[in-house]
Amino acid sequence: MGYEIFIVFAKNRARQHAAPSANATQSGYARCELALDLLSSLAMICLRAFVALLLSLTLLSAQEMADLNAIHRIKAEGFQNSQIMETLFWLTDAKGPRVTNSKGYRDAAEWAIAKLKEYGLQNVHTEAFPFGTSWNWKRFSGHMIEPAYSPLIGFPMAWTPGTNGMIEGEAVFAPIRAEADFDKFRGKLKGKMVLTQDAKNVLPQTAPLGRRLSDKDLEDRAAGDPTGRGGRPDASTAGGAPPPTPEARAAATRFRTKLNQFLKDEGVAVSLQAGYNGDGGTVFAAQAASYKAGTAIPPPTVALTPEHYDRILRLIEHKIPVKLAFDIQTEITAPEDSFNIIGEITGTSKRDEIVMIGGHFDSWHGGTGATDNATGTSVAMEAMRILKSLNVPFKRTIRIGLWGGEEEGLLGSIDYVKKHYADRADMKLKPEFSKLDVYFNSDTGTGKFRGISVGGNDEVLPIFKAWAKPLRDLGFQVVLGASSAPLTAPGGTDHTTFDYAGLPGFGFLQEPMEYQSRTHHSNMDTYDRVQKGDVMQSAVIMAVFAYHAAMRDQMIPRKEIPAPKPWRAE
């Protein structure tokens, strides 16, 4: 333990003890601080040894303590001088969607880098990772011309091409479910607007679209299913379908590739789908092709609001001719690396040990990626801003990582972990492996942090509980996941990348809000869906956790180093 850290620690303790009483304590605190400073200049060398001994004895027996003065200062900065909605404005409204490596991604990155430098961070830089083609979307205009005019609400799916101007065509229904169906439609789809899916059954919405967790919900989570990971709302409580198995996903991808090629070969004008979720003009959709160079490029592919998709299908069923028109402009570039964004507040006594916070910087493109994940990015950036503003010497270096390629499969964080720490495939540890203290991630929408999952790391439980205790009145109430099973694969979001490689990576439990019902990969994932008070709270808690990790005497305890295993179950 370094001597200067003890001084900070002692000063903070002095402030804490001083806090409850009135004026006198101010001067008492000042006197104490002065005395400590004096002490430091007088008896530095002999004191150093003594203090180190005393402190290590004290801390070994002492309970984990939250630093109330630090929390007070973090809250003051985070709540009184918040910049987070400004950050969100620039990332969403001003820069637009940030599909990995797109123009929006690069513009936003340029802005974020300048901002991090403005905050006074050091070592702000990008780190490249291998990517593929990038995709830019420049125009969407869709219309039903016959039998009656209606504008069509929707957007093109990523990595699909444009129409080369406004094109018109007849809508046809081609329910192609398997390769065996190709023959049925061969030669019949040229120049057509092709609907390949069944009608969505739009139901009245009899539940609120927005949701917060009750105390009971939190208790249930904390009581915990040992298979649960925590940190992200699971399907049963968030209203979505259970995620498909990796095998099912891989099979679906293989079929989609073949279907794309078939539709392309048949000369389909535009391929139409209903959004996979949402209604009423809120359309959920992501990609219909891949960033990987050399994969099949389908015809222009559009996701529509289910009301418009279903109307076209009903008209076709009634044999009423449907004429549609689309004007879509997209751009697919040559393959190129993408990059993560890194910045630091350099530590002091243990500056080679790293506390890391982050979230993914990329988004899908239907909206402006506000809750997925401009919120996480803004929370991490705001936490760095708050921490920097405290102007205290952190023991450890605090580093921010804003990842690219998360939506394409955690590409940015996996590359980073492989390069700096370890490749899970061989588990040959790099020197930095032992120096990464902890990673905290934010990526579950706009809802405030209600807890944190320890991901099966029992030793962390009392530590996080101690830090969480003073945050209860902010709604930060549970530390869960002590019995979580080890990850079988990384997935969901970027802290799983760290966890999978044997590093302490944690995600927060957030309010579900409208994430599943309205925003997650939808065209309505926009600034208006962000709840200001919630993201302010999240930034403060992120800062509190980073602060305590950076100031803690010891690093965060780790689980055992896992055996080598492939990154993807394919």
Added chain:
Amino acid sequence: MNLQKITALSLASMLAMPVFSQQKTGEEKVDLAVIHKIKYEAFQNSKVMETMFWLTDANGHRLAGSPGYKKAGDWAVKRMQEFGLTNVKEEKWGPFGKGWNFTHYEGHMIEPSYSPLIGFPLAWTAGTNGTVSGEPILATLANDADLAKWKGKLKDKIIMTDAAKDQAMIMAAPAKRWTEAELANEAMAPDPGLARGPRGGGPPPAGGGPARAGAPGDPMAAFMSLRAFRAKLQKFLAEEGPAVILQPGSGNSTGGTVFGSGGGGREAKDAVVPCTIALTPEHYNRIVRLINHKVPVKLEFNVKAEFTDAADSFNVIGEIPGTGKHKDEIVMIGAHLDSWHGGTGATDNAAGSSVMLEVMRILKESGFKLDRTVRIGLWGGEEEGLLGSRAYVREHFADSRTMKTTEQHEKFAGYFNIDNGTGKIRGIYLQGNDMVQPIFEAWLAPFKDLGATTTTIRDTGGTDHQSFDGIGLPGFQFIQDEVEYNQRTHHSNMDVYDRIQKGDMMQISAIVASFVYNTANRDEKLPRKPLPKPTPDRNFDGPPPAAAPATTGSITAAPAK
């Protein structure tokens, strides 16, 4: 439902019949065999969703005076003839005013980052005459001072006339049905000390939507004052000539669901208001925020809208002639056929039109002997102020300005209307007519297990039964479940087929058919309230018709529907 179950159902009904027949309220008789047949026809052979499809998906919107309205009217005539109705016709009334239609909308934010803009043009505003693009400016136009401030500064600009529309998280279910407690409350008479005024027929809006009216003092005065400013604003905009006027969608617009109706006058003398577009609030607000941050914004629009010369409009009428001693007496049912144009007018009011067509089909198909003649009226121009039904009652029954009644007025037995969306019937508004309460209670009794239980002395307003009520004829509208009416459909671009609840439509059809049968075959006509006094200045119980109804949130909250 399979055959075995149908047989079981029939047996059960027959067994139950003698018991029910003895349950009379006063002298009011209900023929349960007829109710059974009606339910069978309405539930087993329903055509209501097919009618709905043709009126919405196939036809598109039915804005009064538009080609879509005419097409739907012609289709309804054909449909009535197929159902075997007689005296089927499009009955003219007028003048309506200029017709309007839109055949193209596209909107884009080009800079600082591309996004399509979800919205649609407001009715009776101009197109853009090709693609227009430019940098939008904020120009709030909310009062006379604003108009003075911006005079001479808006020519060819894309202007945004409203503040950002805050978007709250949706913490209440958008779809809502009446609870038993709410119905019990609705069944209670209103505080007699409260000023009488028309109100909506649905339950209180779900999800904390904007309150109705809410203006302190006389809501009518507030409405008239808003409308006067609106007329002035439209004239101002026509003179100033901005390229495009942008507004956030009104009411509960959110998430790509955009509420909007008319933006300009339809009378021949009205100057044409420039292209006015309602956008989803997320897109509107984004542009406002960018402008406030001085980030250059470039927008692009292409709207094709066309006006046709001022002309008459029409209602669609058809009959099943009575065969008894009262065959020269008339029972009427109706619903408005016209709609707004953002969606396809499914819940407002293809729902009512489809149900009423279905009721006529059920009555005809069941082969009932009807004492009185049953007539259907599908009204035009409802959205512009109950124009079609008002013209009809003036022509056939009485002019409320003089209250000189016709012979047909004397022979009129009753009118039933449907115009509150897709939600099933939960009861009926008695419109202050105490004498019909025991009658309607008896008529509702067989539908208890279908959720229709409540009679309330309260009035409901905002639609065509008021035209009848206003001249002393017994005209009624039902209590319906709101479902998503206020939250998603009523005058929105998402008022489409998918929002229609099939089971609810079938239930409504059965209940209305039974009410019509009962009215047609009752010994006496329905009892009436005393004739109202002539109202030379204001001729019906609602806002006077003139310019197209307003589109901003504050104005749609006025008493008119």
